[in-house]
Amino acid sequence: MPSKRIILATFGSLGDLHPYIALARALGRRGHRPVIATIDKYRQPVMAEGIEFAPVRPHESQLPPLDQLMPRLFDPLRGPEYLIRNLVMAFVRETHADLSRLAAVADVLVTHPLAVTGPLIAEKTGIAWASTILSPLSLLSTCDPPIFTPMPWMRHLRGLGVTPYRAMFGLIKWMGRPWEAPLRELRSELGLPASRSLALFEGQFSPLLNLALFSPLLAARQSDWPQNTEVCGFPRFDGALPDTATQARLSEFLAAGRSPGDAPLVFALGSSAVMIAGDFWDNAIAATRALGRRAILITGRPPASGIGAGNDIAEFNYLPYSLVFPHAAAIIHQAGIGTLSQALAAGRSQLITPVSFDQPDNAARTARLGVSRSLPFRSATAAALTRELRLLLENPAHGERAVGIGDAVRGEDGAARAAELIAAL
DSSP: OOOOEEEEEOOSSGGGTHHHHHHHHHHHHTTOEEEEEEOGGGHHHHHTTTOEEEEOSSOGGGSOOHHHHHHHHTOTTTHHHHIIIIIIGGGHHHHHHHHHHHHTTOSEEEEOTTOTTHHHHHHHHOOEEEEEEOSGGGGOOSSSOOOBTTBGGGGGGGGGOSHHHHHHHHHHHHHHGGGGHHHHHHHHHTTOOOOOOOTTTGGGOOSSEEEEOSOTTTOOOOTTSOTTEEEOOOOOOOOOOOOHHHHHHHHHHHHTOOSGGGOOEEEEOTTTGGGGOTTHHHHHHHHHHHTTOOEEEEOSSOOOTTTTTTTTEEEESOOOHHHHGGGOSEEEEOOOHHHHHHHHHHTOOEEEOOOSTTHHHHHHHHHHTTSEEEOOGGGOOHHHHHHHHHHHHTOHHHHHHHHHHHHHHHTOOHHHHHHHHHHTO
8 A cells, every 4th residue: 555644634732643643653654644633732641652642732832821721710600612613613724734745745644623714625625634633522422412511410311312402512502602603713724614613523524534542442433423434443652651760669659559459549630630729739648548548640841859759659740550550449520531441451440530621521431331430620629539439439239240351452453443544545
């Protein structure tokens, strides 16, 4: 098969970058020339994997400081609007200009759900285009309805069929339509016909190929999914190994457990929610000690002097989840799709503390697999963590089920399957 230059356009956190690194590596192994096109802050981790990198605006310098951005982004009511208006639509012309230059010398364009100018480029130029879906929520199925952060009560309407969900999705689209005004203006400037499709809803899907980059265990194919949707499995990648000193400290802590019952609890909040952790780590330590356990905290910050003083708590700024999750007695995390993929593959029971966006829906789907319990992030007090972890650890069925799920997830190769389908374009 001739070598193809393939643009992988993405935007967001590490959970929105790592699947495309896995996909680029799989494409490279097949002799193709993948290019990851995203915000400039990810140049180093992409190039460290031997993958070509192309910056696409907005640049990091154009965005608010993270300590201001993250609280707004994770606001349970206004967060999605802030994301679309202020971080996506505010830069559509710059994004379109950068991505158009790349697509002009490419064979295939692959888009993340937030790469909203990609569909316009495909429509204008005719370039072969595949879209990607990172989590089931993005498919907005009325047959397998998702859970939204501000509306957890919607789960109780399942017995009423698809009608309530069609009405709710219609309301959400009506509310979101004004957010996309800059994109509609750009369509007109490009001479493209007006479209009723919204970029964050049906407009994100390609008529050629839609790659669902999650395990079929999370969501089975539904009759109202877009045509040409293929469920590939998780394309798992979680970064480079830490330095040798960090690896040695982790090995020493794990080895200090004197019995299988000393396996640590592992607390992690991904790469975004970790920035609004607040007192979560203090509560995690208190719960760990109330249970008489040991714990590893992956806090996304330099280790604090004296945190959890003693040999029962180890704090790390960063660890690849695939390196530490398999050693856990249980994994406590926020259910970002990248974190969840590694937790499921580890074959360990989970306590999920979802914050926003797709996380509550991911948590509910994981609970249906029988491997987890769920506790909303804003309710994760020391007492609540202690109670939920005790119930999780005292029920062997969660762990037994998790082992089988882990075997199944590790048997998937979402990156290879997606690469095969993209190459066929």
